[in-house]
Every structure is written in C-alpha cells, then in structure tokens.
Amino acid sequence: MERKTNLIIAFLLLICFGLPRNLGAQKEDSIFYKSYTTTNMEPWKKTMEKMAEELEPGNYKQLFEVTLAWYGYIGYCLGNDKEREARQYLKSGWQFLEQLEEMPEAGAAPHALKSGFYGFEMALARYKAVIFGPKSLSALKEAAAIDSSNVHYLVEKGNQMYYTPSVFGGDKETALRHYEKAVKTMEAGGKYQQKHWFYLNTLVTLGHTFEAAGYLKQAREVYHKIQNLEPDFKWFNEEVWPDFVKKYGYE
Structure with missing residues (x-):
C-alpha cells in the first residue's frame, strides 16, 4: 500500500513539475498555428504576451520561443497595414533579441532573426535602408x-x-535554393514539423518564389502540398491560391 501511495505521489509530482513545460510549448505552438491558419491573431498576441510574463531568467529556450513569436506577429502586422502596432512590438522584440544574443547557448538563429528584425525596420522606414541594410x-x-x-x-x-x-x-534563384534547403531541413525532423506555423509559412514563401522565378510547375506542386497539409488555411485559400489560379489556371 505504501509503495502504491509513493508511486501515485511521484506521478503527481511528474505532472506538476515535469510535464507542463513540454505540454505548454505544444499548446502554444498549436495556438500559433491555429491563429496563422485562421488569420485570427488575437490568441497569438495574448499567448505570446503571457509567455513573456512567465519568462524564467536565463532560460534560453523560453526566450527564443518568445522572440520567434514576436517575429511572427510583427511580420503579420506589417503585412496587414498595422504599422503602429508593428513599431510597438518591434521595440520590445529588440529587447528580447538582445538578451538572447548574450546568452551562452546562442547560436546562428538569434543572429538570423536579428537580420529579420533589421528587415522590419527597413519596411517601416525605407529611407533607413542605407543604415539597416548593411547591419542586416x-x-x-x-x-x-x-x-x-x-x-x-x-x-x-x-x-x-x-x-x-x-x-x-x-537573385531569386539563390533565394530558391535557400528556401528549398530550409524546407527539406524542417521536413527531416526537429522542432518545425508540419503543424508549425514557421514551416507552413516557409512553404508558402517557397511556392511564391517558384512562381516569381517562372517555375510554375514547381510552384503548383508546392501549393498543392499546402492544400493537402492544411485544407482550411484561410489566407492561402482566399488569396494565395485564387491569385495563382487567376494568372495560370487550375492545372
């Protein structure tokens, strides 16, 4: 009886202290993915702000996830005529990114995101490209x-x-090679699986770049892949795919 009681206590402790971090990360990824595919970004904003409030000092993984969430939300704001909000979140996003770069675990990713943040700065003020371009x-x-x-x-x-x-x-050809390699790397395993917004966004970018470079067959293949992966992808279904069909037909 005592052994059974100890096992129950151990299990409860595991639930209380061992599992929430992983389950929490999965839940947050799920919220971001649903927000991205439905274009309802209010849950995304609330979730990322909650994550920021709950940051543990010195926790690189948590800080990176917060910074990536900020990156995604700023990109959304810039793509939807929300420049004022983009400026607001870019300011706080820089603070997270600067902390991230200083941590001993920092690798290539924070520097890459930094390049993206400079891109956001240029999108908000194109005349500053001469300053932020070289920094990016x-x-x-x-x-x-x-x-x-x-x-x-x-x-x-x-x-x-x-x-x-x-x-x-x-050079769009060079851009294609990098996007293709990014997609293959994500599909080979690791964090960004098929139900992650960053993977899906990279697929859309790849398809768009194939289209812009004149590789219509490859663009169509990527777009069909997106349709199979996420049939209810609102932005894709209402804008990306109809625009492509209008120009080049269904098949």
Whole structure:
C-alpha cells in the first residue's frame, strides 16, 4: 500500500513539475498555428504576451520561443497595414533579441532573426535602408559563420536574396535554393514539423518564389502540398491560391 501511495505521489509530482513545460510549448505552438491558419491573431498576441510574463531568467529556450513569436506577429502586422502596432512590438522584440544574443547557448538563429528584425525596420522606414541594410547583412554573415545549415539562417538568407534588387546582388534563384534547403531541413525532423506555423509559412514563401522565378510547375506542386497539409488555411485559400489560379489556371 505504501509503495502504491509513493508511486501515485511521484506521478503527481511528474505532472506538476515535469510535464507542463513540454505540454505548454505544444499548446502554444498549436495556438500559433491555429491563429496563422485562421488569420485570427488575437490568441497569438495574448499567448505570446503571457509567455513573456512567465519568462524564467536565463532560460534560453523560453526566450527564443518568445522572440520567434514576436517575429511572427510583427511580420503579420506589417503585412496587414498595422504599422503602429508593428513599431510597438518591434521595440520590445529588440529587447528580447538582445538578451538572447548574450546568452551562452546562442547560436546562428538569434543572429538570423536579428537580420529579420533589421528587415522590419527597413519596411517601416525605407529611407533607413542605407543604415539597416548593411547591419542586416552583417547579422546574416555572423549566422552563417556559426551554422549555415540553420533553418533561420536559410530563410533569412532567402529573404535577403529575394527582396534585394538584382542590381544590388539580389537573385531569386539563390533565394530558391535557400528556401528549398530550409524546407527539406524542417521536413527531416526537429522542432518545425508540419503543424508549425514557421514551416507552413516557409512553404508558402517557397511556392511564391517558384512562381516569381517562372517555375510554375514547381510552384503548383508546392501549393498543392499546402492544400493537402492544411485544407482550411484561410489566407492561402482566399488569396494565395485564387491569385495563382487567376494568372495560370487550375492545372
């Protein structure tokens, strides 16, 4: 009887202190994914702010997840004419990112995100490109020097090559190679599985880049893959796919 009681206590302790962190992370990822696919971003905002309030000092993983959530939300704001809100969250996002870079666990990913944050700054004030452009490139070089196979480096390098005008070194073919490698890396295993917003967003970016580069067959294949993966993807179903069909037909 005593042994049974001890086992029950041990199990309850495991539930109270061992499981919530992993289950919490899964729950947060699920909320972000649903927000991304339904375009209802209010739960995303509330969740990321709660995560920030509950940050444990020195916990790199938690801080990274908060910073990534900020990154995603700022991108949403910029894509939906919410510049004022984007500025607000970019300011606090920089604070998280600066802490992240100083931690001993910091690898390539924080430097890659830093490049993305500079991209946000340029999107909010294009005249500052002469200041933030070189800083963004420098952050990418730092990320590449640490780990050029990191998915965040690959995505941000793809973004840099896609959005930089060709006269200044931009190249959609190079962007494609980086996006493709990022997707393959995520599909090979690790954190960003099929039900993660960052994976799905990278797939959309890959399809769009194939389309922009004139590889319509490959773009269509990626878009069909997205449809099979997430049939209820609101933004994709209402904008991305209809725009493609309008230009190039269903098949």
